[in-house]
Amino acid sequence: MALKLEPGARLVVATHNPGKARELAAILDDRFDLVSAGELGLAEPEETETTFAGNALLKARAAADRSGLVALADDSGLSVAALDGAPGVYSARWAGPDKDFAEAIRKVEERVEAAGGEDLSAWFTCALALAWPHGPAVVVEGRVDGTLAFPARGTRGFGYDPIFQPEGEALTFGEMDPAAKDAMSHRARAFAKLKATLL
């Protein structure tokens, strides 16, 4: 079986994060019959891997094998140069069980200041994995480079979006119109790559 996905195919989206699910659905452009892992009552596996690609793969594999459907999973996060790539795959965990991203953003700001506060370069990475039930999987990564913006600006997007200003842009992801973010985001870039691998 070559790695193909027919339009209209039923696809499990292996995320319990409503922000991510909304973005994935917008980018997928209604080409597939999407059902979320939550709707199917699938448990979320523990994200034990150390890379975005490894975690995306682990989540897609678990959802595909448990549901019998092709599954799409995302793993993404913010990497800060002055923090040697942290929070990286721990981006969600820095927000704690209450998903308090205001707290996570404070932690990033404090640590960047403690590191001297001069290098503000950062990047968002998104790994997308597509897994066939008990079959193969494909994984791609998209990345967008930018600069940390302190204090945070904007209330759109989710997670670290208010402190991330992409290269060549005047607005943070938290200030941008969702369509403008979708046109340049790490997630959109990963999707473009994923689509290219399936053609």
Next chain:
Amino acid sequence: MALKLEPGARLVVATHNPGKARELAAILDDRFDLVSAGELGLAEPEETETTFAGNALLKARAAADRSGLVALADDSGLSVAALDGAPGVYSARWAGPDKDFAEAIRKVEERVEAAGGEDLSAWFTCALALAWPHGPAVVVEGRVDGTLAFPARGTRGFGYDPIFQPEGEALTFGEMDPAAKDAMSHRARAFAKLKATLL
């Protein structure tokens, strides 16, 4: 770019294990111009992931990005039911820095005895990942089920082969002719899946 690999393409094999490299070359059947990560002087990345697929992906990704060539990596190991799947992704590490598999085999036998010694079921898993430089990756898994054989039998193969007797067979992997092992091994099964995804 669809995930295709033309016959004759130059391919880095991201393994420094001569036994694995030999098996991979035999299974690939001279269809590709193989070069090993060792020959290119590529460092081996640390295997930090918790799944076979995650580690195979990490190794293929590192070799592809550093060499600029499509890279193939393998991660494989023995899982023992009575040990909750151990040694699993730690199969090589149980042999220590000296790759002393006689010692690793003793450790498996001791722990299985400590666990009651009744359930001898075990399986070998092989994850194969193919990564394009700074591009997509595909990963598949092959598995072969069997029974632990104590004491170990045979001097062929490598690693845990002398204590693994595949289902329906009278010989251990350590006693089998290499061609017989290649016809049924977890590695051969993973290859069959990988080939199917590229057609």
